[in-house]
Amino acid sequence: MNDRVKVAIIGSGNIGTDLMIKVMRNSQHLKMGAMVGIDPASDGLARAQRFGVATTAGGIDGLIGLDVFADIDIAFDATSAGAHRRHNEVLQAHGVQVIDLTPAAIGPYVIPAINLEAENAANMNMVTCGGQATIPIVAAVSRVAKVHYAEIVASIASKSAGPGTRANIDEFTETTRAAIEQLGGATRGKAIIVLNPAEPPLVMRDTVFVLSDLTDQEKIEKSIARMVNTVQSYVPGYRLKQRVQFDVVSRDSPLNVPGLGPLSGLKTSVFLEVEGAAHYLPSYAGNLDIMTSAALACGDMMARRRIAAGIARGGMEAM
Template identity: 80%
Template sequence: MSDKVKAAIIGPGNIGSDLMIKVLRNAKYLEMGAMVGVDPSSDGLARAERLGIPVTSDGVEGLLKLDVFDKIDVVFDATSAGAHRHHDEVLRAHGVQIIDLTPAAIGPYVIPAINLESENAPNMNMVTCGGQATIPIVAAVSQVAKVHYAEIVASISSKSAGPGTRSNIDEFTETTRAAIEKLGGADRGKAIIVLNPAEPPLIMRDTVFVLSELADQAEVEASIARMVAKVQSYVPGYRLKQRVQFDVIPANAPFNVPKLGPRHGLKTSVFLEVEGAAHYLPSYAGNLDIMTSAALACGDMMARRRIAAGIARGLQELA
């Protein structure tokens, strides 16, 4: 059994190209098998071809026709929510593990710092860049106290928001909100994305507001610190911008949470920034780097499981 699993990437744009470089440089159990696009003049396809990676500009159908397809076990989709639905339908029929970097949310939400070890579905959804950055903080508060409401604001450089991001703004907000509740543990969530046109471009900055039941502030801060360290293990540029801030919301002056009504307790405010590793993209594009880093962590885990399953089958056959 090979110690590497071949992976294909659909979408040779900024995200796909950065992910390709990460697989080539940092993957433990994955190796590049193919790069897939729909534009023959794509810079990403040309770059992959120069690196000796099989390419096709005929989309997912072209991938099926490549000689290497029979050896590909993992496919990353870095296209759009609409395109992913078709890709998922085609690839599932071939038993391929799919890792979805679009907001399509066909499969379960996966954030490595929260639930990577516990999920093992044919299609794994990487939520959104804002979700990857902020939901771990909500989950950290949830580990200490019940969370009534969580609101996140993801501010990214306009230059790091490509066509895919811009065409999926609605999906971004809905997918991130749902994941705040599903993975973060909030009764109610809200997500906002801001495209910042500032020059020179600013790195990704995120704000997280969490309203929970009253809890020991030191315990909440310690839980957040542990979660930040977990995310930093696969996204080194992820960090707190300043110390966690707390406000006690008294019962006689509660917040009105939409669809929940008045709530009081502990308000926790967390300010983050994400600096990209600059493997392919500029360092200010932390929003893209955190997605590709999380996807690589997910892909490596899926590959490791496939290798382990292959070894187990081999041992059974020898027994």
């Protein structure tokens, strides 16, 4: 029998609903406690009710009013950066550990392939979909050589970008840029998101450009391959679209990097594709799938730590 820690999901939209299904199907240590929304007619709340999960359309205040709230140890917030700030204050006051799927970046940035084992904060920020897909590649290059500049371009299907994503474009680019530097190890980072209106919708595509010190190309390629395998362990649809490309930037023809000036070295170009698992979202929505998959990995790690320490607000349940 496995002990389970009860969780609440705040946000009954696409991301929250997909995460709920992942918790119920794939989690090793989590159990759904409550689904929280603000639209009584949302499909997410309706599905949760059919699954026998406690629901409320009263937002964070409605969650606190549920009987099951006393047993909630971890809450996933899949709303917006603005709403998350209040949600976090309320949840922290009740001793609930928070996993933030918005770009609010209140807590430390967490990307499972890079630093999940090292973080155990009261609020864990999952960066952004583009960050989850691309920053592991920057970190893989950083393991081999000093990275001076890293630029990522995340292209997602327009249909997979809901109101929360569209309302947080500025936060997306800033949070991703900061995480490229903090987790990826780049001296300077840049992030761009593209909403692709193509029909039929295309799966998530990501491009990573890294300028590093000149070093052994084979070592970088092997480091990237190991990192791709690590990400695939929790996001099976994550893959290289083609072989890693290299260009030597000579001192005679340096690249002018804003804020850093002219630089030479090795330019590494990596092209990625992320296909979703289609638990709730369509398979082209890899941008949403990688966020929910990363959040699930984070939640399971939090639960394992609580189980090992015997810490639970409402007592752990045996399944």
